[in-house]
Amino acid sequence: MRTTVRHLRRRYRDADRLRATPRSLLKNAAVAATDVEQPRSNSAARLVEQVFNLPLLRREYQPTIEKAVLRSMRLVGDEGEFLASEATRWLKQKNRKSFNSLHVALQRRILQTGLLAQGIVPQFEHIEELRVNPNQWMSVRAHFFCRRTTDGLIEIRATEGASADDRAEAVVSIGAHAGETVHESVALAWRFRRGGELPRPETRTEYFDADAVGDSIRLRHWRAGDRFEPIGMAHSLKLQDLFVNLKIPKSRRHELLIATNADGEIFWVEGLRISERFKITSTTSRILQWSWRRI
Numbered sequence: 518m519r520t521t522v523r524h525l526r527r528r529y530r531d532a533d534r535l536r537a538t539p540r541s542l543l544k545n546a547a548v549a550a551t552d553v554e555q556p557r558s559n560s561a562a563r564l565v566e567q568v569f570n571l572p573l574l575r576r577e578y579q580p581t582i583e584k585a586v587l588r589s590m591r592l593v594g595d596e597g598e599f600l601a602s603e604a605t606r607w608l609k610q611k612n613r614k615s616f617n618s619l620h621v622a623l624q625r626r627i628l629q630t631g632l633l634a635q636g637i638v639p640q641f642e643h644i645e646e647l648r649v650n651p652n653q654w655m656s657v658r659a660h661f662f663c664r665r666t667t668d669g670l671i672e673i674r675a676t677e678g679a680s681a682d683d684r685a686e687a688v689v690s691i692g693a694h695a696g697e698t699v700h701e702s703v704a705l706a707w708r709f710r711r712g713g714e715l716p717r718p719e720t721r722t723e724y725f726d727a728d729a730v731g732d733s734i735r736l737r738h739w740r741a742g743d744r745f746e747p748i749g750m751a752h753s754l755k756l757q758d759l760f761v762n763l764k765i766p767k768s769r770r771h772e773l774l775i776a777t778n779a780d781g782e783i784f785w786v787e788g789l790r791i792s793e794r795f796k797i798t799s800t801t802s803r804i805l806q807w808s809w810r811r812i
Contacts, residue, residue: 604626607623608630619669621648638779650665652664652667691734693732699812703811707806709804710803711803712800715797721809722807722808724797725804725807726796726803726805727804728801728803729784732779735777738774739770742755746792748790748792750793773789774809776807
């Protein structure tokens with residue numbers, strides 16, 4: 518009886534691990550499949566080894582499971598890149614095809630791109646509601662509503678409670694690719710490097726643990742109550758107090774650009790030290806190189 522119970526427990530434990538595997542893989546697949554500093558196949562293979570219980574999968578499913586997973590990852594990554602390029606091309610066209618005549622997958626990517634351009638973090642439920650219900654306003658975050666026009670474009674409307682700083686917020690999806698953008702009068706550029714080596718200092722360039730920052734960045738200005746933990750400090754402090762200590766004029770404080778991760782944690786304040794929590798450590802596997810300049 519004890520042997521049977523142990524066997525059943527093992528089977529249930531293995532089943533739980535199998536169910537968790539796809540979710541863990543999808544969370545990191547894009548990063549591994551598009552790593553700019555490593556051969557694509559080697560990076561993805563290491564991810565599969567880390568996430569999967571390979572002996573279990575080979576025994577229960579198929580002996581060559583690694584090849585099947587890597588092939589699927591490549592297909593999904595390539596199709597995602599194609600959709601992104603087609604969405605961008607469609608949005609730039611003057612004489613566009615009817616939005617309703619487009620494939621559903623392309624419709625979703627166009628709406629996702631439009632929401633990001635308006636500083637809104639896309640949620641699947643929001644995208645589907647916008648896709649199915651044109652010209653209907655919906656709440657997407659505090660003080661903001663948006664709708665999809667019949668042409669497939671995103672319009673945003675702020676309520677009276679929205680501050681000027683709220684209106685100036687933008688969301689940038691950096692994923693695993695190098696890129697650049699302009700927010701107000703600041704030009705930003707980023708790329709990714711492998712961990713293990715501390716990069717040389719460069720003017721108007723900072724380096725962060727890419728996995729700590731994540732795939733989505735919010736750009737905004739200082740708000741009352743903002744807290745920040747500069748590198749080398751053991752605790753956070755109010756950003757306003759830091760401005761006072763550094764003798765930054767009040768007129769300048771609201772001009773400085775701030776970058777946060779998707780959870781709202783500040784990792785960069787223009788011209789200041791980086792955040793302690795996002796610094797490069799011995800365990801950092803990917804480095805985010807972040808550069809900026811005033812234009």
